[in-house]
Amino acid sequence: xxxxxxxxxxxxxxxxxxxxxxxxxxxxxxxxxxxxxxxxxxxxxxxxxxxxxxxxxxxxxxxxxxxxxxxxxxxxxxxxxxxxxxxxxxxxxxxxxxxxxxxxxxxxxxxxxxxxxxxxxxxxxxxxxxxxxxxxxxxxxxxxxxxxxxxxxxxxxxxxxxxxxxxxxxxxxxxxxxxxxxxxxxxxxxxxxxxxxxxxxxxxxxxxxxxxxxxxxxxxxxxxxxxxxxxxxxxxxxxxxxxxxxxxxxxxxxxxxxxxxxxxxxxxxxxxxxxxxxxxxxxxxxxxxxxxxxxxxxxxxxxxxxxxxxxxxxxxxxxxxxxxxxxxxxxxxxxxxxxxxxxxxxxxxxxxxxxxxxxxxxxxxxxxxxxxxxxxxxxxxxxxxxxxxxxxxxxxxxxxxxxxxxxxxxxxxxxxxxxxxxxxxxxxxxxx
Amino acid sequence: xxxxxxxxxxxxxxxxxxxxxxxxxxxxxxxxxxxxxxxxxxxxxxxxxxxxxxxxxxxxxxxxxxxxxxxxxxxxxxxxxxxxxxxxxxxxxxxxxxxxxxxxxxxxxxxxxxxxx
Numbered sequence: 242x243x244x245x246x247x248x249x250x251x252x253x254x255x256x257x258x259x260x261x262x263x264x265x266x267x268x269x270x271x272x273x274x275x276x277x278x279x280x281x282x283x284x285x286x287x288x289x290x291x292x293x294x295x296x297x298x299x300x301x302x303x304x305x306x307x308x309x310x311x312x313x314x315x316x317x318x319x320x321x322x323x324x325x326x327x328x329x330x331x332x333x334x335x336x337x338x339x340x341x342x343x344x345x346x347x348x349x350x351x352x353x354x355x356x357x358x359x360x361x362x363x364x365x366x367x368x369x370x371x372x373x374x375x376x377x378x379x380x381x382x383x384x385x386x387x388x389x390x391x392x393x394x395x396x397x398x399x400x401x402x403x404x405x406x407x408x409x410x411x412x413x414x415x416x417x418x419x420x421x422x423x424x425x426x427x428x429x430x431x432x433x434x435x436x437x438x439x440x441x442x443x444x445x446x447x448x449x450x451x452x453x454x455x456x457x458x459x460x461x462x463x464x465x466x467x468x469x470x471x472x473x474x475x476x477x478x479x480x481x482x483x484x485x486x487x488x489x490x491x492x493x494x495x496x497x498x499x500x501x502x503x504x505x506x507x508x509x510x511x512x513x514x515x516x517x518x519x520x521x522x523x524x525x526x527x528x529x530x531x532x533x534x535x536x537x538x539x540x541x542x543x544x545x546x547x548x549x550x551x552x553x554x555x556x557x558x559x560x561x562x563x564x565x566x567x568x569x570x571x572x573x574x575x576x577x578x579x580x581x582x583x584x585x586x587x588x589x590x591x592x593x594x595x596x597x598x599x600x601x602x603x604x605x606x607x608x609x610x611x612x613x614x615x616x617x618x619x620x621x622x623x624x625x626x627x628x629x630x631x632x633x634x635x636x637x638x639x640x641x642x643x644x645x646x647x648x649x650x651x652x653x654x655x656x657x658x659x660x661x662x663x664x665x666x667x668x669x670x671x672x673x
Numbered sequence: 674x675x676x677x678x679x680x681x682x683x684x685x686x687x688x689x690x691x692x693x694x695x696x697x698x699x700x701x702x703x704x705x706x707x708x709x710x711x712x713x714x715x716x717x718x719x720x721x722x723x724x725x726x727x728x729x730x731x732x733x734x735x736x737x738x739x740x741x742x743x744x745x746x747x748x749x750x751x752x753x754x755x756x757x758x759x760x761x762x763x764x765x766x767x768x769x770x771x772x773x774x775x776x777x778x779x780x781x782x783x784x785x786x787x788x789x790x
Contacts, residue, residue: 499721508774510717512694513746557692558675560746561723566674568688601717657717658709 258454261365280446281453286460289486290318292640293478295465295501296493297321298330299441300618300625302448302459303633304491304640306364309455311634312641317457318487319449320480322464326445329495329625332563332595334518334540334552336531337627338375338436340402342391345651345663346604347398352648353631354435360630366447368439369545375436376410378534378580380425392431404431414530416583423579425537438531438542444629468505474613475505489614491640493632496561496596498619507611509619510657511598515565516555516623519592523547527583537576538569549587551577555597555623564594597623602662607636608645608654616640617654677742678754682735693729695720696741696757697770701783708779715780723747725769729757743769 259265259278269277292308294301297319308314321327337357339350361368379385388404395402407419407427419427449459467479468490477486492501496513523546533540538554553573556565570592578585600606600620605628607618618636621628635649645653656662675687701707701715720726726746731739743753743766753763761767775781 497723499719500723508714508718509721510713510719512719512721513723558687559694559721559726559728560749562747562749566687568674568686658713660709 258450261367280450281459283461284458286318286320286458286463286480286482286485289477290458291316291487292489292491293317293485293487294319294491294493295321295478296328296495297323297325297445297449297459297461298328298493298495299326299444299448299629300330300495300621300632300636301491301493302445302452303629304493304618304636305457305459305633306448306452306455307634307637308641309452309457312637314641315456317452318460318485319452319457320460320463320465320478320485322462322481324461325449325459326442329595329597330441330445330629332516332518332593333441333626334542334550335438335441335626336375336436336533336540336542336552337370337439338433338531339400339627340375340377340391340395340431340433340436341665342394343663343665344398346665347395347400348648349605349607349631349635349652350628351398351400352634353628356630356634357439358435360439360444360447364447364451366443366450368443368447370437370439371545372435372437373529373531373542374413374432374434375531375533376405376413376430376432378410378430378532378536379428380534380536381428384536385429388429388431395433400433401435402431402433405429414528414532416527416581417532418580418582425534425576425579427580432530436531438544440545441626444626448633465501466504468612468615470505470612470615473611475615489616489640489643491616491618491636493618493636495598495619495621495625498598498617502610502617505610505612505615509606509617509654510601511606511620512559513561513596513598514555514558515560515562515594516597517553517565517569517592517594519551519553519570519589520544521549521551521584521587521589524549524587532580534576534580537573537580539573539576539580541577541581548590549584551589555599556594561596562594563596597621597625599623601657603665604663605632605652606654607632607639607649607652609639609643610654614643675744675749675751677730677751679732679735679738680740680754680756681738682732685732685735689732689734690730691733693731693739696727696729697760697773698775699781701780703783704780707783711779714778720773720775722769725752725765727761727766727769727773 339354
């Protein structure tokens with residue numbers, strides 16, 4: 242393996258990867274933290290790789306990491322048109338849960354949650370995974386009944402879920418307003434206590450560092466502009482920096498999945514839409530649970546910095562502009578202030594949008610494609626972050642073995658032809 | 674925020690409208706004669722273009738009428754607004770319409786074929 246190059250002029254920068262620990266932290270404190278080794282190198286692309294992963298978000302980096310660690314494939318490159326985690330990985334509200342109704346969804350999301358539970362140790366990188374519980378609210382009699390039915394289905398899959406009444410919710414979240422005279426009163430809710438949040442950047446960086454140390458090349462600022470396809474088989478990619486040959490190509494680009502499928506000559510059942518989020522100024526700890534409401538389209542949690550992190554619903558129209566309409570944010574904030582009157586004086590610091598790839602059945606596509614050796618992992622829509630480790634793990638398996646395993650099989654592209662949809666629209670709710 | 678010119682009510686905030694998705698998807702008359710792949714193209718596959726796109730909107734909080742729009746999905750610029758039973762008249766809109774893959778799809782060829790009883 243080539244040693245990391247460039248130390249950006251810093252003297253004494255170690256080129257060996259150093260294990261992060263309390264001792265390395267203390268040791269580096271003596272030198273004012275100026276001598277930390279680079280977490281990953283940025284090599285020039287080689288002319289040929291066994292596998293190229295397009296998309297350097299959490300899912301893509303995780304795929305590369307598991308290809309190297311689980312399948313012994315070390316001649317792998319991750320190519321991104323921007324910087325690592327600059328897309329939806331750095332734009333989501335970091336909610337992690339696995340309480341989906343259908344068996345197929347439970348399979349992939351619970352697989353992912355189990356990987357989350359040991360991820361910081363495995364990557365030697367603190368992903369700040371916090372199992373603070375995810376509470377989903379019900380605002381009508383009907384929603385509450387449906388929620389009870391869903392909780393039973395979830396529990397049959399061995400996933401923890403409990404229904405709470407308004408008094409229990411008030412005890413858990415003292416700042417919530419359970420006044421029955423609200424326009425959308427809190428009628429109850431259900432909680433997954435193993436759910437929670439993680440630091441999104443750390444997930445991308447942790448996977449990048451771990452993949453890099455196994456020999457994966459991470460190439461940023463290099464846009465893929467086309468595929469080389471010979472006799473129905475992909476042989477490489479065209480990039481802004483010239484062509485790169487590849488035995489296999491995995492494409493994990495979220496909102497731009499349809500664009501890349503177009504370059505490869507086929508179409509996807511995907512609409513790309515803006516999804517917005519915003520954060521407030523930091524305040525003292527006030528909320529230690531993730532609160533979601535599907536019917537009023539609001540989700541909120543408090544970051545470790547103290548900011549309240551709000552997520553809104555997706556805009557209705559297709560766009561690649563990474564910004565959405567203000568009325569979506571207004572509607573979400575109106576709901577937030579009604580449920581949490583204490584938030585009414587909070588000032589919002591910034592808002593942003595990410596482009597989410599939504600599927601007709603609100604379930605992802607992890608699949609082979611009409612082109613041999615070209616694989617797509619997309620369609621995660623508004624809820625991809627929670628699946629990052631699981632998605633990378635099973636996608637690496639699909640690429641390495643060229644056949645789906647029991648988790649990925651239902652998420653084939655072909656389900657839009659044979660009709661075996663995994664309809665999570667009603668089951669998981671619109672909010673993810 | 675989009676600022677959409679309804680053909681009947683004039684410029685309004687997009688909060689007043691509902692999105693109707695891709696325009697000019699014609700329902701095949703004789704769907705039984707399509708293969709599963711061909712019907713899937715009609716039912717599920719999306720153009721989802723980055724750049725110019727033809728789409729449907731309805732002015733829900735106003736006149737409640739449908740119309741079509743030519744919009745750039747990168748800049749959100751609206752180039753043309755035209756009635757839903759017509760084709761775009763701008764050069765860019767015509768080009769997009771004619772070059773769209775749906776014009777060559779099996780499902781769309783059935784919409785013009787004579788259905789024999």
